[in-house]
Amino acid sequence: MKKKWISAISGLAVGVLASTVFFGDFSPKQPTSTASAKTNAEKVYVPFGEKDEYYLFASGGHSGQLFVYGVPSLRRIRTVPVFSLDSATGYGWDEHSKKMLGGYTWGDLHHPALSETNGDYDGKYLFATDVANSRAAVMDLKTFTVKDIISVPNTSGPHCAAFVTENTEYLFLPTRFAVPLGDKYESLDDYSTKYRGVMSAVTFDENEQKLNIAYQVALPPWSYDLSDAGKKVSKDWAVITTYNTEEATTNLEINASKEDRDFIVLFNWRELEKMVKEGKYDTVEGQKVIFPEKHEGGIYLIPVAKSPHGVDVTPDGKRFIASGKLAPLLTVFSFEKAFKAIENKEFAGERNGIPILKYESVMEREVNPENALGPLHTQFDDKGMAYTTMFISSEVVKWDPNTGEVLDRVPVQYSPGHSVAAEGDTVSPDGKYLVSLNKLAKDSYLSVGPSHPESMQLIDISGKMEVIQSAPVDPEPHYGQMIKADKIKTIEVYPKDEKNPYAVFNQKDTRIVRKGNEVHVYGIAMRSKFIFDAKAKRPDVIEVNEGDKVFIHLTNIDRDEDITHGFAINKYNINIEVQPGQTNTVEFVADKAGTYPIYCTNFCSALHQEMTGYLLVKPKQ
Amino acid sequence: MKKAKLSISSALIISCAAVLIGASLFFPWWGMRFVAPQYPEGLDIIVYPNKLKGNIDIINGLNHYIGMKPFSEESFPELSYLPYVIGALAVLTLVVAWLRDKRWLFGLIIVFAFGGLLGLYDLHRWLVDFGTNLSDDAPIKIEPFVPPMFGENRIANFVTNSYFSTGAYMIGAAFLLLILPLWKERK
Ligand SMILES: [Cu+2]
Numbered sequence: 001m002k003k004k005w006i007s008a009i010s011g012l013a014v015g016v017l018a019s020t021v022f023f024g025d026f027s028p029k030q031p032t033s034t035a036s037a038k039t040n041a042e043k044v045y046v047p048f049g050e051k052d053e054y055y056l057f058a059s060g061g062h063s064g065q066l067f068v069y070g071v072p073s074l075r076r077i078r079t080v081p082v083f084s085l086d087s088a089t090g091y092g093w094d095e096h097s098k099k100m101l102g103g104y105t106w107g108d109l110h111h112p113a114l115s116e117t118n119g120d121y122d123g124k125y126l127f128a129t130d131v132a133n134s135r136a137a138v139m140d141l142k143t144f145t146v147k148d149i150i151s152v153p154n155t156s157g158p159h160c161a162a163f164v165t166e167n168t169e170y171l172f173l174p175t176r177f178a179v180p181l182g183d184k185y186e187s188l189d190d191y192s193t194k195y196r197g198v199m200s201a202v203t204f205d206e207n208e209q210k211l212n213i214a215y216q217v218a219l220p221p222w223s224y225d226l227s228d229a230g231k232k233v234s235k236d237w238a239v240i241t242t243y244n245t246e247e248a249t250t251n252l253e254i255n256a257s258k259e260d261r262d263f264i265v266l267f268n269w270r271e272l273e274k275m276v277k278e279g280k281y282d283t284v285e286g287q288k289v290i291f292p293e294k295h296e297g298g299i300y301l302i303p304v305a306k307s308p309h310g311v312d313v314t315p316d317g318k319r320f321i322a323s324g325k326l327a328p329l330l331t332v333f334s335f336e337k338a339f340k341a342i343e344n345k346e347f348a349g350e351r352n353g354i355p356i357l358k359y360e361s362v363m364e365r366e367v368n369p370e371n372a373l374g375p376l377h378t379q380f381d382d383k384g385m386a387y388t389t390m391f392i393s394s395e396v397v398k399w400d401p402n403t404g405e406v407l408d409r410v411p412v413q414y415s416p417g418h419s420v421a422a423e424g425d426t427v428s429p430d431g432k433y434l435v436s437l438n439k440l441a442k443d444s445y446l447s448v449g450p451s452h453p454e455s456m457q458l459i460d461i462s463g464k465m466e467v468i469q470s471a472p473v474d475p476e477p478h479y480g481q482m483i484k485a486d487k488i489k490t491i492e493v494y495p496k497d498e499k500n501p502y503a504v505f506n507q508k509d510t511r512i513v514r515k516g517n518e519v520h521v522y523g524i525a526m527r528s529k530f531i532f533d534a535k536a537k538r539p540d541v542i543e544v545n546e547g548d549k550v551f552i553h554l555t556n557i558d559r560d561e562d563i564t565h566g567f568a569i570n571k572y573n574i575n576i577e578v579q580p581g582q583t584n585t586v587e588f589v590a591d592k593a594g595t596y597p598i599y600c601t602n603f604c605s606a607l608h609q610e611m612t613g614y615l616l617v618k619p620k621q
Numbered sequence: 622m623k624k625a626k627l628s629i630s631s632a633l634i635i636s637c638a639a640v641l642i643g644a645s646l647f648f649p650w651w652g653m654r655f656v657a658p659q660y661p662e663g664l665d666i667i668v669y670p671n672k673l674k675g676n677i678d679i680i681n682g683l684n685h686y687i688g689m690k691p692f693s694e695e696s697f698p699e700l701s702y703l704p705y706v707i708g709a710l711a712v713l714t715l716v717v718a719w720l721r722d723k724r725w726l727f728g729l730i731i732v733f734a735f736g737g738l739l740g741l742y743d744l745h746r747w748l749v750d751f752g753t754n755l756s757d758d759a760p761i762k763i764e765p766f767v768p769p770m771f772g773e774n775r776i777a778n779f780v781t782n783s784y785f786s787t788g789a790y791m792i793g794a795a796f797l798l799l800i801l802p803l804w805k806e807r808k
Contacts, residue, residue, distance in 0.1 A: 528760075559679070
């Protein structure tokens with residue numbers, strides 16, 4: 001026995017020695033990577049004067065806003081109002097934003113999505129959806145302002161949107177809550193027949209800066225949760241997870257968790273597009289709606305572990321990975337296998353007129369990291385490795401989609417929902433960083449009472465995963481997009497739009513025009529005064545009669561970087577902003593007689609305090 | 622003076638001067654750069670013979686605080702005829718090169734030098750006008766001042782730097798080229 005040990009050890013020693021002699025590297029050690037030699041503080045420190053490497057766009061949830069951070073510093077750079085009023089920027093008071101908001105004062109912003117060209121972020125636009133009021137918005141990344149918002153009829157709560165196709169042909173908005181078409185009243189007893197989970201195909205017209213609904217699909221009355229568009233080989237396809245295929249109408253916690261399997265909806269948007277062209281649709285509420293039970297093709301179901309959350313397409317476009325929220329495992333599916341199954345019509349029956357593919361014929365492997373609970377959402381790095389957030393076990397797990405092997409794990413604090421990797425859902429993720437969007441922070445930051453902030457944690461994924469920075473967040477980020485900073489090309493000043501009939505670029509052209517009981521003011525703001533009518537005795541005064549309808553068109557003629565003016569009227573609930581070179585309009589009825597000071601809200605110069613005027617509303621005789 | 626023709630090489634040198642004069646029309650002649658803490662990138666007034674370039678609107682916006690009149694192309698009538706004057710000078714120089722007559726060259730140099738001095742005087746006149754005719758209504762009162770034609774100065778929080786630019790140097794070079802034949806063919 002002893003002898004055996006000795007010979008084993010000596011054998012090993014010889015082996016090690018031999019291998020060292022023959023293969024050993026005796027050259028002086030180079031630091032393996034400069035990053036690993038850095039402390040975490042150094043990795044995230046961006047000195048003043050230097051800028052972050054990435055923009056992080058984090059959805060602001062029911063704040064209706066979008067949060068813009070720099071990565072790696074995790075400094076919050078800007079809050080962009082999208083679905084809610086924002087008095088800091090006058091969003092919701094000027095005519096354009098007021099019209100866009102359409103009377104709603106809040107929204108629930110989920111899942112921002114960057115526009116893409118060839119499956120890569122092009123840095124032009126960002127789309128977002130409102131779960132609360134079924135809307136979609138588009139933000140221009142030249143100005144970081146919202147250009148258009150549309151309401152989507154026949155749906156309620158596009159939670160798993162927006163996701164855009166490879167060349168931003170469409171952004172799809174599947175809905176979380178099944179409702180009767182046209183928001184009509186229907187008894188919940190007729191849920192299975194009268195309710196639908198409609199998905200909308202939305203297009204964006206870049207020239208007009210308008211969103212439009214191309215068509216809708218009346219999917220079964222289930223809840224649609226997350227989705228992703230295909231890439232490369234799967235570019236014409238997209239996948240959506242769905243739960244409550246039980247079609248329960250009450251106590252969903254129990255009743256929507258009964259079946260062992262829910263579905264992934266797999267669809268080919270090129271085929272749906274063709275169906276619409278061929279007239280295979282009904283018109284409902286002015287929308288072209290495809291009913292899958294009437295027109296077959298283009299849509300398939302794949303069984304998946306129950307109540308799935310995320311479904312994410314790998315960067316090469318060959319696979320999609322579903323996370324089973326309640327069944328703690330990840331399933332890797334193959335697009336190729338799915339295509340083959342569709343071609344061979346290998347169906348295991350149908351549900352609501354939609355063919356079901358066999359789980360086994362599409363599934364590649366199931367991955368179940370030990371004790372990892374509550375897998376939600378997966379992102380990717382530059383080597384195609386997957387990073388999945390585990391809601392229940394509060395960690396991020398790195399694993400290999402090719403083999404299912406678990407490679408690394410890191411705890412986060414606590415309960416991560418989504419995560420976002422640098423360009424992590426494109427055809428070419430950058431690796432390097434992953435941000436975990438955690439739902440709870442407990443005692444991570446200075447206390448602000450019982451309501452704790454949410455938290456974002458920056459994870460260095462260039463080597464062994466390591467949390468290197470944390471930042472508190474206002475409620476409540478759901479998802480993010482992280483884009484290389486140099487892809488975004490902002491403008492500093494609005495270009496002079498000589499064709500805008502409301503713009504005034506010369507003080508001399510300012511004027512107040514009366515048309516019956518309408519008063520149109522064509523004014524300017526400049527450091528440090530308002531001029532509404534250059535020829536008037538007091539050019540900074542607007543005098544109207546009680547009951548007049550007042551239109552104020554204001555141009556900021558300071559075409560100088562960072563000189564924004566505000567325009568507010570005391571006690572009239574009016575507050576707008578004009579950015580450098582911009583023309584903006586506010587419209588109101590002067591229904592209160594009296595004297596109301598006007599002032600610039602946005603600090604603009606040493607004489608900002610003097611930048612005032614008066615609205616005089618003459619009482620009715 | 623003997624009525625000897627200038628050499629061919631001198632005629633070529635004078636032609637070069639003509640080309641420089643003509644080409645100078647397309648380059649800035651003079652400029653002023655304003656730098657302040659809020660404007661580390663600097664604001665520019667760039668003067669071409671026929672136009673103003675740079676951050677004129679922004680500078681006007683700032684100048685109104687000290688009551689300076691706004692700059693615009695309309696406020697400088699010179700910009701409308703200067704290109705013709707310079708063009709004519711270029712043509713005249715070409716004619717002189719073709720004539721190869723020393724007396725004509727001499728005359729041209731005198732006209733040239735006189736024109737140059739007049740130009741400098743004109744620039745100075747404008748600088749005096751803008752810097753000293755400040756509005757009494759200005760929110761910020763400062764002592765009237767004359768921005769230098771060349772070199773550094775301070776106005777309020779701005780450090781200004783005035784300089785002659787490419788076009789002016791081309792004219793200077795042209796002037797030297799005109800003198801060169803006189804020196805070369807001195808007896
Ligand atoms: Cu102001």
